[in-house]
Amino acid sequence: MKWKSKIIIAAAIVLVAANLYLLLKDNSKVARSFYISEWTTAKVQNLRETMKTEGVTTPLEEQQVYFDERKGSFEGFLVKKGQEVQSGKTLFYYSTETYEDAIAVLESERDSLENQLDALEDKWDDLKDLDYKATRSVLDDELLINDYSVEIDLYQTEVEISRLESEIEKYDEQIDSIDRKMPHLEETSDIDGVVKNMNEDLSNPIITIVSKESMVKGMLSGDEQADIEPGMEVTVSLKNKDKTYKGTIQEVSIFPEDEPNVKMKSQYPFTVVLDKQVENLAHGTPVEVKITKDEVKNAITAPFSSMEKDGKTNWVYTLENGKVQRQKVTTGLHVNSVQQIKKGLKKGDTLAMAPQQVTKGTPTFYTPMQLDKWEKTMYKNLRKKELLKQTGKGFLSF
Template sequence: MSGKWKITAVSIASIVLITVNIYLLEKKESKVERTVLVENWIKVKKDTITDTIQTNGVIKPVEEYDIYFDTKKNDFKKFLVKEGDAITAGSSLFEYTTTELDAQKADLEAEKTAAEGEIAGIEEYIGKLRSYQATLTSDSGIAGIDESVEKNLSIDLTTSSTDLIKSSFEQEIYKQELEKNSLNEKVKMLDAKLSSIEEQSNAIVTTSEADGVVKNINKNLNNPIISIVSINMGIAGEFSEEEMKKAKVGMTIKASYSDSIKALKGSIGRIHSYPAEEPSLKKENKFPFQALIEPEGEETEPLLVGSKVDLTVITNEKAGVPSVPIEAVHYQKQPYIYKLTKKGYVDKHYIKKGLKAEGKQEIIEGPSVGDVILLKPNVAVKNHSNFITPIEFEKVKVATYKKFTSREKVRYLLLGILEK
């Protein structure tokens, strides 16, 4: 009989429990209906949020200089460097002679010959004048004088006085001496130019305008005849179309590669606005870029050209801002989060979002740093609901339990069962 009584008692208790459950769940404004089990919560933190582009790159020289040679106007002699040579600004690269100099030399020599001929003519003329002048006496005129000489004197030798004739000869000799001196100076100038051309004709040397390394020498004399790369290293890569919308010149970069534990730092120095290949509908366009690497001192090992790097481009960064995990943000017409109040309620708070990256969401307007929010509810949550949390047995103390009244014990036990 006692066994049947126990079965009957258990059955009655079960029916009562189920009935109470149904009643409480169906009753409007039921306390149980509005109680949320909160298993995951987190505090709003002051954090740094960094938005980045993750891509790849390769170590390459920052600049490349091309040297050209005009084979139509010049005659090449020899190279003075080899591929792979390290050079400095002013280093000799190659020698050549120029056909233009030969033409200039011929013109100058012809001009010099003409000037020397004029000097010889003037000297001969001055000699005649001095000879005629020596025969001049006070009693007689000059006999048998050349018509050209008489014409240059601009006087009538038959009617002019002896003193006037002497004066005319002296003036003409002085005039011719001045002309001779002028031509002598011209010959000296032409000799200087010819001497300079002679020196240049022996070997004209082309020099480098910057420090670097000789990358390529074209022995067939096709241009560029020499290519020089700078000693400063950078990182070359390509952005996708989506990355191009975020990337800008000047953005900070960090790069890591297998040969070094220490990360490289720098910034984006150049972004090409035209794709690396002709635009096509069949494939995504890629836009070349170049990142500059900050020098880190003389102790840093030189970077190996061609080394592959993992590149991080920092497109946006905010430090010390309120942030929550992105899964804590919910959406209807506006984004909102659930805040857990000290009075035991779950309240909906609309927020104004800021930067989102790395699984974090910046809060510009909304709960403050230190506020507790619901991370990810297991069920739909109504605004201003009560909440309970799982028992942390390591924090449960018998002394605290004894302080509850019998009614409170039954109430909390029932709430726990119904929530489960």
């Protein structure tokens, strides 16, 4: 039996030596085979990059009503704190006594001017009659002098009448102006809501009204503020509850909440408007906010761990027809462990889960035997010659 053992050992040595020669030889056409334990396929997925933060519900609208001393003295409130009001509801009104007194004074002065005007108009009529009679009489020196005097008096009377008419017109305009203000000597609500606060000492704002509808307010760090924009979609959820509500970023402030301080990180307010209002949601309720920063639908994707970065170029290793191919790809959105592939892969392409050390050529690969998928029917129609050929390839690939 010794000679048989020697033959087997010799054959094995020759086989290993031949494989080593072919693998290590410069410009060898035989490439190293790779053992690939895990692989996957390029998939089509909807990718969404989100950011989580916290917020609190606040009134959607707020109206602050001010008392204006120029309109008159305060007459009285018509609402109470906590009262629900509708748009257009009168909240308080001013005293009209000052305006009524002013109108009375203006009307008295206007009436005096009108009396003067009536007297001047009567004088003008008399002068006009004298001027007419003078032109019909015989002309002499004395009559001519009297005629000139009448004409001068007529002219002066006409000037005075014009002045009085202008003065009366100004008084009418002032009276009309006050009359127009009279219906506005009250303050009304611009929104539907609830009276949140009232200052009976007349300090401003004298009344604050808030809407029953809610929005969400939160804070962002400086880095977060740079990434969040109005119009981004938001999902809001109440803490310790499963139900969620859709909304949209309404505003992201460029000004920090507090005065900037080099020793503290600035916080920037943002607001969210809900698509549908939540009934019986108290203002000040804490909520969780998930902001969608970016979204790509029907994206071709691959595991981020399968990517190899070489400078600015990204690569994956595709598996096709028993060969490993280093494939250049263009990447897009990266979310957690998933990478969008804009160019270089198509749906269903097989690729290694981890980068391989392929420096040239298109080497072969082999994978672990999966006995759970072994089926005898797979090999019934396989000829013995083909079976030996495939077994030999597998042996040579080590």
